[in-house]
Amino acid sequence: MPLLPGAEPFQHRGGPIGVLLVHGFTGSPQSLRPWADRLVEAGYTVSLPLLPGHGTRWQDMQTTRWEDWYAEADRALRELTASCEQVFVCALSMGGSLALHLAAQHGSAVSGLVLVNPSVRSDNPASVLLPVLRHVVPSLPGVANDIALEGSTEVGYDRTPLHAAWSLTRLWQTVQAELPEIRQPVLLLHSPQDHVVSPANSELVLARISSTDVTELLCERSYHVATLDHDAELIFGASLDFIRRLTPATAEL
Structure with missing residues (x-):
């Protein structure tokens, strides 16, 4: 099955600091590609994989489960850790x-989360x-394209x-139980007006993680796909500042 235009995975070999970007449910790398491009411009090694079942047609997701999506993200992370001094996940x-x-x-193989x-x-x-x-x-009707910025479009499925979706709920259960194990620095950005994911999600993360280095920023002018919305530059700039602060020896690439 051919990929949707823009849904292609992306990789770039840059400096000794690696960044893995992971897209959302029924979405594609296209939603994070501008972010990836900014990281490349800053000199980082970047990996933006296409998760199994995504980027083609929604029917292709029916046979995939969260373990499949995680396996691809895990593979990409291991590839980065094998060749980079530090790796961040966005x-x-x-x-x-x-x-x-x-x-x-x-x-500790993950130096920080955005x-x-x-x-x-x-x-x-x-x-x-x-x-049942x-x-x-x-x-059911899809959740893609929740964007406030006129003319900005997400490449994703129009059906869920x-x-x-059932498997996604199993992933949530797994992650909720693991949140106290998270000790890495975290930069969390969320949109007050999000028609897909409620603010309660970010509140849960912030309340349960054990990280002591935590920064919370609001994407006041954006909806769910904030990486393609009005606050994209806020996200890109804040993530670069976050990574540079945690990689002082290689801040100037």
Whole structure:
């Protein structure tokens, strides 16, 4: 199945500091590509993988589970850690859950996390019906393209595959149990007006992680896909400052 235009994975070999970017549920690397480009300009080694089942058609997600998405993120992280002195993980939405799981599993191999509107819990009471509903209804309307900026578009699915959505709830359960294990520095940016992921998600992360170096910033003018929205420059600039602060020996690349 051919990829949607813009959904291609991206890699760039730069300096000794690596950055892994992880996209969201039913989304694609396109939502993070401008961020990746800014990191490349700053001299970093960058990896932006396409998660299994994404970037083609929503039906392709029906046979994938969160373990498949995590395995690809894990592979990309291991590739970076093998060739870089330090590695940071930046993520959007469901990618935030995968990033937190990576941090819990890999410990000090992850030097810091930048999370944008992380998704770590259900905001829909009807999600309790997913174990049964997924066998009756294949999909529901999608969640892509929640962007305030006129003319900005996300490459993602217009349907939400329910088998995959059910698996996402299992990922949330895993990550919630691991949050106290997170001790890495964290930069968390979230949008007060997010029609996909409620502020309760970011509140949960901030309340439960054990990190002592935590910065919270608001994306006041953006919706869920803030990386393609009005506050994209805030995200890019803050993440660069965050990484440079934690890599003093290589701040000037």
